[in-house]
Each structure stands twice: as structure tokens, then as C-alpha cells.
Amino acid sequence: MELFFLAVLVLSMATALGSGYPVAFALPGAAIITILLAGLSGLVFAGDASAYFHSGDPQQWLSAGVTNLRGVFWEVERDTLIAIPLFIFMGIMLQRSKIAEDLLVTMAQLFGPVPGGLGISVVFVGALLAATTGIVGATVVAMGLISLPAMLRNNYSPSLATGTIAASGTLGQIIPPSIVLIILADQLASATDQASTTRKALHKASTGELSMPSSFDVSSTSAGEMFLGALVPGILLVLIYMAYILIYAFFKPSAAPAVKVEGKFDRAFWGSVALTLIPPLTLIFLVLGSIITGVATVNQAGAIGAAGAMVMAGYRLYEGPNKKLTYVPAIIGLVALVGLAFLIKNFEMNLKSVDTAQDQMGISLGMIASGMLIVSVVWSGWRVFRTHGTLDGVMMETAKTTSLVFIILLGAAMLTSAFRAFGGEELVREFLNSLPGGFWTQFLIVMLVIFILGFFLDFIEIAVVVVPIVAPILLADPSANITAVWLGVMIGLNIQTSFLTPPFGFALFYLRGVAPATVKTMQMYKGVVAFISLQLLALGVVGFYPPLVNYLPNRAAFLSETAPPPRNPRLQYCMEEFVGRDLTDGTAGFEQAIARMQGVDLSGLPDRMAKDLAEGFAAGPEAIASLKEAFAMEDAVEEAAVIYRPKQILVRRIEKEIRKLEEEAADITTIANRMRDEEQAPRRARMEARRDAMLAEAEQLKGEIPETWEPVHDEFAKLTTAEQKARTSYQRNADKSWEAAAEALATLEDNEAFAALEGELRDLRGFIETVSETDPAGEDTVKALEDKFGEVEGAGDVKSALGKARRDLRVGKFNRETALEDYNDAVAEFEAQKVWRANAEGLKPELQAYLDGIRGTLGLRSQPRLDREAALFMASCSSTHRDISLNF
Structure with missing residues (x-):
């Protein structure tokens, strides 16, 4: 019956959505109705309201949904949610102030003389708009109204024109700052916690060890990391689009002809280009750059973007009589920003740390600069408010869009709770885990489902309904050991692709609404096919090469002031690779430093210090030998894994089925023991019979484990233990080789x-x-x-x-x-x-x-932070997904 009510839940939700019922009410409404129906049916037909639930009762699951609602509502100050209205405001303000239109006109003039240049300008402006709004509908409609008439007027192929506009409009899904990425980061942060718990339980069940090494744990993500991770794939997608348009125009010039531009490329033209292009680009770089460099959080960067968009709109919409005042508010704001940057760099600007007259002067100047910045924003805001009610419209549109996002978040919390009440989450997990081919089969199925759902659902519904269910399953798999940021970017790219796919692609509907009647719907469908293929190509490239996503977040993390210390257990594998690189390329300068100290006279030192130094100098060669042994054992493990891995996969699958049967049998035993009434005796007997059958099946499965498994496993475990022992020996000796000498030098200094x-x-x-x-x-x-x-x-x-x-x-x-x-x-x-x-x-x-000779190698673990060379290597090394399933 659980499956029946799960089907009722899904069908009622699909029916409500298909009939046009608002999403915000369809999601929680389907959940509440199904939970109440299941509880009432259980009470009527089984005498127990909880009879048709996977676990718990109706009251528990209704309260769980309410708890989820309250959790989302009361935690809106979270980093991943507060930024949403700020970025929405930023994007809508830039569109309503006609800055986006200026960009397109200027870029069309710049690239027009090149075959396909008008299409390239559309892609470029689409990318810029994507970096300001992140809302597909707004971007596609704006691009369709502005650029489609110009492209058709200049004899562009309707298919190429509409395909370019639709594809460029969907870039907002993946190019940061994107609302999709913010919501995905929020959902994946929770999914990571669940995946970590699952992986720890798997490690305990497989190895018998009570705790799992932290180096095997699941890596989480944040909105800032998602932005960084999506930056390179977004740029890659833009470059692929531009390359396609250029190649298309080269082979078929009539479909994308060059546009003759009136006027000359003189100083006035380039001045206009600079005035139109530099401010929005500067704003985007300020927003993303502040996040990348760690200067601002995502919330603060959103505030920077909102204020910057208002200042730009202030001079673009100004219609006052005194044209000399047009750029005064923006200039005041620019001078204030430059002044603040100078003061922060050269003065102590923390009020709690001020202790000199110079610091007092810096604080005073900072207050003046801050006042100027406030004047700039308020003055610009007043202009926008007075000009055609622009500020009113932007605020209203921002409120509507933000409300839509948050209401869907609230409704999805209730729906997810109901889905779990009927065992939907476990059903999905069992289905994915039963698929042959391991992680990649599961991943492809999930991506296909998300792709299809993208025909019917908006990105918000997909992110808050589907991702919490499937992400923990994918993240917990140790064979792929993927990062949450990579999974989020892949899902974002996938959702973006589905927005273009005929006949249900949302971008096509938006464009159809503003396209002239001369453009046929089939022409639009034909035009997006090539861009769908290009997006799938980009999806494949990013999937095949994870460093495109992982490198930038890792680089920012390892170079930041809050970088993890070198002794962090999660860093040890890559740190040993870093030291081993010097051993293999013959440039191990630290070996000469160690050899030079072997003959140093220590007789004048106290016995204890001399002994520690001698042991420290001797530990260096031992560390090198241990590291070489670790690499040799790693090769031996990889060689043995060819035979061991298929047997491990088979046995672990059987053991997982055995655990599942035993856990279900234990649950049945608990429920049956509570049935003490005579009226419940028949049901108790049926449950006990079912339990006995499960235990018998578990015993049968135990017999399917090959007899050779234990000796094979023990032999392989000896290899992995030897490798780990060698790595531990290296770490211990490397630390000793540094610490004794560092302590002695500090004493003498x-x-x-x-x-x-x-x-x-x-x-x-x-x-x-x-x-x-x-x-x-x-x-x-x-x-x-x-x-x-x-x-x-x-x-x-x-x-x-x-x-x-x-x-x-x-x-x-x-x-x-x-x-x-x-x-x-x-x-x-x-x-x-x-x-x-x-x-x-x-x-x-x-x-x-x-110490200088071994600082960046054997002494690296003892440093307070990674140096730049090591940090960059660590960023590159940890960007790949390392299979750790042999340890499970």
C-alpha cells in the first residue's frame, strides 16, 4: 500500500501542475492530501493510522513537513538564500534601465562587420545578462525583444537567430551569479550531510572499524564555491557557442551575413563602447571578484551588485535639465570606492584595533568615504524612483520573483517529507543501487530523469524536489567520490539543456511569446537543435574532466587566509604526491640538505638536544625511504585491484542485501512484539512468517559469498595496510626531521x-x-x-x-x-x-x-599554511575524483 499512496502523491502533484494550478500550492497540497488519505485508510481498513506508512504516523509526517517549512522560513538569513533577492534586483534593474539594450546595440556595432558577428554579439550580451540576473524568462524575453528584430532585419536565418537567442538566454542557469546555483548549493549542503552519514555507515559495515578516516569523507559546497565551479564551464559554453556561429557563417554566409555599420570607428565610437561596456563589466567583476578573492560573502557581493546596478541606472535614466550632473553620483561613488580601497590597504580600519593617531585619521577618512558612497547610492536611487516609476517596478518585480522562489521552497519541504513518509526515498535508493554498472549508470539515469523533468518543471522545483532525493545517493558512492560542487554544476548544465529541448522547453515558450508571426515554431525548434548538441558536448567535457569545475574552488580555498593547515588529514595524499614529484624528477634539493647535516658536529650541545637533532637528521632519509615504499605499495595495490575489485563488488552487493533483510527483519520483530492483543494475533503471525522468510533469505545469500573471499580479502588488506603504514611512517619521520631542527634554531635565535x-x-x-x-x-x-x-x-x-x-x-x-x-x-x-x-x-x-632546504617538502606538514607552489599543486591534485572504494 505504501507504493499505492506514493503513486497517489506523484499523480496528484502531476495533475495539479498539469491543470495550471499554482506550483506553490500544488506541492504542499498533494503532500497533505495524500498523508491524510493514507492515515484515514489505515484507520478504516487496518485499525491503525500508521499502517500504510513506511514508518511513523500521519501526525509525525505532517509535523515533519511543518518543521521543514519552519526550518526554511526561520533560516532565511542563511548565506545561500539571502543573496537571491539581491541578485534578482540587480538583474531586473539593469534590464529596466535599458543598460542591456545599450550593450546589445554597441556590441552589434562592434562585431557587425564580421560574418556571424551579430550572433556573436547576442551570445556575448546574453552571457553578460546571465551574469546579472540568472533568470531565464527575463533574459530570453529581453533578448528576443531587442535582438531578434535586428537579426531578422539583417537577413539572418530565422532558425539561427532564434536558436542563438534561446541558447544565450539560458546561460543564466550556469553563469554565476545564478539563482539556480544558489538554490543547488543550499540543497547540496544538506545532501552532503546525509551522504557523509551513509558513507560512514558503509565504511563501518565493510571494515568493522568504528570511525572512518576524514580523508574519505564527502566534500560539501557553498554558494561561493558553486559560483567558482560554474565559471569555467560557463565560459566554455559561451566560447563553444561563438565558435559554432563563426563556423556556420563561414560555410553559409547567407545565413549570418556581415552587417554594415553606419559611421566610423573613430574616437567617439570607442568612447561610446567604453562607456557602455566598462561599467557593467566592472560591476560583474566586482561581484564575482569579491567572492573569488574572499573579500565578500555571497550576501555581501549581492548587495554590491544591487547598489552598483542602482548607480548605473541613475545615470542611464537621468532626464534632468542639467546634463552636467548626469554622471556626478556615479563619479562620487567611484571616488569613494577608490578611497576606501586605498585606506583599507594602508591603514588599520578595525575600530577595535585602533591605537595610534594615524589609525584614527584612517578611520575618519573611511567614514567620509563611506558617507560619499551612501550619497551616491541614495542620489542614484532617488533618480530611478523619479524616472517613470522605474524603482517601483523593479522592487515589485523583485518581490514577486523572490516570493515565488521562497514559496516553492516551502512547498517542496512538505512534498519531500511526504515522499519520505511512503518510502519513496528508499525506493529510489534501492532502484539506483540495484542498477548494473555502479555509479556511472546511476548518474546517467539521474541526469536523464532531470533532463526529462526539465521539459515540464522549472529549475526551482527540480532543485528542491529531485536533488535532495538523488544527491545523497550519488555523493555517498566511494567509487566515484565526486564533489558536491561538481555534481551541482553538472545538474545546472543539464537543467539548462532541458530548457531548450522541443517541444516543452521553457526558453522556446518565452521566445515564442515575443517573436513575430513570420518566425515559425518549427524554425525555432530547428534552430535550437544545434545548440542542444553543443550543450550536451559541454556537459560531456565537464563530466569527463572534473578539474574544469573543481580547480577554481580548490585554488581559492588553498590560497585564502582560512586555508586548511598542512596537517589536515584530507590533504595528506596530495601532499605526498607533491613531495614525491621532486623525488621522481631528480630535483629533490631536500636530499642534499639532509646529506649536508649528517656530518655536523653536535658535541657542544646538551645531550638531549644533540640526541633530538641526530634523530631528526636521521629521520629525513627514513622519511624518503618510507615515501618511496608507499608509492611502491600503491602500485602493488592497483595491480592487485584488477583481480580483487570484481570480487569485492560482488561480495559487497550481497552483504548490502543481507544487511537490508536483517534490518527489515529487526523492524518487523519490534513491531510484532508490540502486538499483544488477541485481535492482532493473525497479523502478528503473518509478520513473523515474513520475518522468518527474510532471515532465511539472508542465510541463503550468505552462502553465495565465495569461499575464496576471505583469503583474497585478507591478502589484499595486507597490501593496503602496508601502504597506509608506509604513509604513516613517512608523516612521522618527516615531522621529526623538521621539528628537532626548528626547535634548536628557535633556541639559538x-x-x-x-x-x-x-x-x-x-x-x-x-x-x-x-x-x-x-x-x-x-x-x-x-x-x-x-x-x-x-x-x-x-x-x-x-x-x-x-x-x-x-x-x-x-x-x-x-x-x-x-x-x-x-x-x-x-x-x-x-x-x-x-x-x-x-x-x-x-x-x-x-x-x-x-630548514630552508626541507621547508617545502619534508617540513611542509609542520608549516602554519601552504606556500603558493604547494597550494596550487594541492588545488590541481584534489580537483580529480579519486576512487576510494577499495578501502570500503
């Missing part, structure tokens, strides 16, 4: 600070001899000197002896004689250190050269 305390130490004797036993200053004075020695590297023994003397001077426990003995111990230790510190002064250059 504090020689001057150590010697500077001699006078205070000598004077302390007289103080101890004369201090009164009731004077608390005795303990305080020694404590002050003790703290000073504590700040000197390597002076711990002196500090410890002074600490004993301090305790002897406590009021109530005063013992002058013992305090003087402890003081003498401190002086003796000081004298001993003074001697060996002076003798070891010549070691400083050697130790410094040694």
Missing part, C-alpha cells in the same frame, strides 16, 4: 634575549635574601622573571628552577633557605646554557640552511 636576562637573574639573589616573609612582592617579583625566561625558547630549565624558588617565597609557606637553593640551581642552569649557547652559535647558519 633567542640567545640575545637569554643573555639580556642575566642582570635581573644576578640581582634576584639580593632580593631573596632581604625580602620579608610576609611581603607578597617576593613571589610576584620572582614570577615576573620566571615569565620572562618562559618567553625565551629553550630556557625551560631555568624557568622551572625559578618556579620552585617562587613557591618557596609564598606568604605562609615562606622558606628563604630553600628558595636560595632553588635560585642557585637556576643560576647554575643559566651558566651551563650560557656556555653551550655561545658554542652553538655557529650552528645557526647550518640549521637555517637545512
